[in-house]
Amino acid sequence: MTHFADRLAAAVRAKGTALCVGLDPRRESLPKSVRDRHHDTPDGTAVAYEEFCLRVLDIVTPRVGVVKPQSAFFEACGPAGVVALQRVMRRARQLGLFTILDAKRGDIASTAAAYATAAFDVMDADAVTVNPYLGRDAVEPLITAARRSGRGLFVLVRTSNPGAGLFQDLNCDGRPLYQHVAAAVAFWNGENLGACGYGDVGAVVGANHPNELKLLREQLPQVWFLVPGYGAQGGTAADVRAAFRADGLGAVVNSSRGVTFPFPPDDADWEAAIKIAVDRAAVELALDRTG
Amino acid sequence: MTHFADRLAAAVRAKGTALCVGLDPRRESLPKSVRDRHHDTPDGTAVAYEEFCLRVLDIVTPRVGVVKPQSAFFEACGPAGVVALQRVMRRARQLGLFTILDAKRGDIASTAAAYATAAFDVMDADAVTVNPYLGRDAVEPLITAARRSGRGLFVLVRTSNPGAGLFQDLNCDGRPLYQHVAAAVAFWNGENLGACGYGDVGAVVGANHPNELKLLREQLPQVWFLVPGYGAQGGTAADVRAAFRADGLGAVVNSSRGVTFPFPPDDADWEAAIKIAVDRAAVELALDRTG
Numbered sequence: 001m002t003h004f005a006d007r008l009a010a011a012v013r014a015k016g017t018a019l020c021v022g023l024d025p026r027r028e029s030l031p032k033s034v035r036d037r038h039h040d041t042p043d044g045t046a047v048a049y050e051e052f053c054l055r056v057l058d059i060v061t062p063r064v065g066v067v068k069p070q071s072a073f074f075e076a077c078g079p080a081g082v083v084a085l086q087r088v089m090r091r092a093r094q095l096g097l098f099t100i101l102d103a104k105r106g107d108i109a110s111t112a113a114a115y116a117t118a119a120f121d122v123m124d125a126d127a128v129t130v131n132p133y134l135g136r137d138a139v140e141p142l143i144t145a146a147r148r149s150g151r152g153l154f155v156l157v158r159t160s161n162p163g164a165g166l167f168q169d170l171n172c173d174g175r176p177l178y179q180h181v182a183a184a185v186a187f188w189n190g191e192n193l194g195a196c197g198y199g200d201v202g203a204v205v206g207a208n209h210p211n212e213l214k215l216l217r218e219q220l221p222q223v224w225f226l227v228p229g230y231g232a233q234g235g236t237a238a239d240v241r242a243a244f245r246a247d248g249l250g251a252v253v254n255s256s257r258g259v260t261f262p263f264p265p266d267d268a269d270w271e272a273a274i275k276i277a278v279d280r281a282a283v284e285l286a287l288d289r290t291g
Numbered sequence: 292m293t294h295f296a297d298r299l300a301a302a303v304r305a306k307g308t309a310l311c312v313g314l315d316p317r318r319e320s321l322p323k324s325v326r327d328r329h330h331d332t333p334d335g336t337a338v339a340y341e342e343f344c345l346r347v348l349d350i351v352t353p354r355v356g357v358v359k360p361q362s363a364f365f366e367a368c369g370p371a372g373v374v375a376l377q378r379v380m381r382r383a384r385q386l387g388l389f390t391i392l393d394a395k396r397g398d399i400a401s402t403a404a405a406y407a408t409a410a411f412d413v414m415d416a417d418a419v420t421v422n423p424y425l426g427r428d429a430v431e432p433l434i435t436a437a438r439r440s441g442r443g444l445f446v447l448v449r450t451s452n453p454g455a456g457l458f459q460d461l462n463c464d465g466r467p468l469y470q471h472v473a474a475a476v477a478f479w480n481g482e483n484l485g486a487c488g489y490g491d492v493g494a495v496v497g498a499n500h501p502n503e504l505k506l507l508r509e510q511l512p513q514v515w516f517l518v519p520g521y522g523a524q525g526g527t528a529a530d531v532r533a534a535f536r537a538d539g540l541g542a543v544v545n546s547s548r549g550v551t552f553p554f555p556p557d558d559a560d561w562e563a564a565i566k567i568a569v570d571r572a573a574v575e576l577a578l579d580r581t582g
Contacts, residue, residue, distance in 0.1 A: 107395050122367065
């Protein structure tokens with residue numbers, strides 16, 4: 001069983017870019033040609049999401065090694081959405097992509113174990129995003145489950161949204177709250193390092209806080225970062241440079257809307273628009289420029 | 292449209308008890324007679340969960356007004372589990388029960404809105420539990436969505452698990468972190484009060500911290516509490532008294548395993564065991580004893 005961190009490093013190296021493509025399908029943003037083929041019902045929208053995301057996977061696979069489907073949009077379509085998400089996850093795996101299920105789960109004990117089953121068995125994800133607020137016994141059952149089959153987590157540390165500071169930046173015993181979460185991540189991550197020197201408990205750190213990103217990179221040298229906030233959310237390639245180690249590894253940088261919806265819905269040539277957008281972002285985040 | 296808080300107050304008053312029955316189905320705990328009728332596959336387990344939970348709803352409805360299905364156990368069964376959860380939620384509503392979907396969701400902006408759709412439209416829940424770590428823009432879209440149709444939230448403030456203190460108890464500018472979350476809940480909750488004097492942004496506060504419960508009750512006089520940790524998790528009826536206001540309202544106290552799995556799997560008379568357990572807990576938490 002290859003270690004989580006080594007598989008992620010291989011996925012990034014294989015395509016030579018730290019870009020991660022986020023799959024956040026929204027009915028109103030879909031190409032009109034895809035949208036019009038399916039009823040505006042939860043079941044119809046689920047099929048439209050599947051069709052669109054499978055096409056996006058085919059387009060981006062030559063350029064990126066990592067994708068991050070957002071569970072919420074599929075869940076909003078009910079059971080048919082969960083079927084669609086399963087199929088998107090399966091196709092991504094068939095294409096050799098590394099999959100991060102963005103579900104931000106957080107619960108305790110046997111409930112956390114059930115979320116692990118949902119992420120690692122039902123969805124067969126390589127990694128799942130995790131919310132740390134509930135504390136030790138919310139994160140540890142997910143770690144235990146992940147290690148059974150070489151999977152991993154990305155724990156929310158410092159997120160990219162404008163309102164993130166309300167709690168994450170509170171001064172707790174002289175350090176912001178997110179620094180305490182970072183210290184816990186470092187501890188858990190250090191328990192199980194791969195050959196590449198990274199572990200299996202990653203951190204979510206927003207692109208729009210370059211100074212914090214730099215500090216966290218120094219504090220957590222063995223932790224994989226998942227960096228949201230690049231592209232449509234305002235973070236630039238320069239902003240995210242601090243997320244990488246000198247070897248160019250250490251972070252995957254997510255872009256969702258910027259690379260999957262770079263077109264107006266009535267653009268018949270939307271596939272070409274995605275190809276151009278993903279090419280540009282993959283080059284901006286090429287490994288030889290990140291280190 | 293009746294206000295969320297008034298509907299919850301009516302549900303509690305109608306049965307005269309603050310007991311909330313948690314539906315946390317686990318295959319290994321199911322009555323053997325139910326389990327043996329269904330294959331040990333995700334689809335088979337989903338049908339077993341539905342069958343068991345529908346029966347539990349029928350048994351407990353004469354005694355309680357509020358139920359709390361745990362999404363994780365259904366999600367672990369894949370799409371069939373989501374179908375089962377929808378049916379359990381629908382039956383609860385048909386029986387006139389107030390439903391709290393325990394999903395502990397937390398994400399931002401349009402992603403938060405998608406989780407609101409999943410909770411309030413797909414699952415038709417009266418309330419959903421919410422994780423505050425992502426901050427203002429994680430909670431506010433859910434509040435906006437909830438208010439459109441008289442629903443509400445319960446935000447995690449101080450949870451009942453042993454490891455909760457790792458972050459929730461950190462000293463932030465002189466107060467524990469959960470106190471800062473409590474202050475935000477008080478602000479949001481105060482924006483929209485019902486006739487009963489309570490609002491629509493509740494707080495999750497564990498039964499096993501009686502002193503904190505007392506303090507939070509004083510600080511948040513208009514906030515509905517959802518209190519886990521009673522029964523199997525160790526909290527007693529005396530421990531949770533502090534959660535109530537003088538009028539006997541203000542809190543619903545959850546018991547999951549204690550009232551839904553009070554039998555060994557091979558007990559043929561499991562329905563009678565549930566009836567006895569729910570009767571006992573409903574009386575312990577009768578409104579005339581809580582105030």
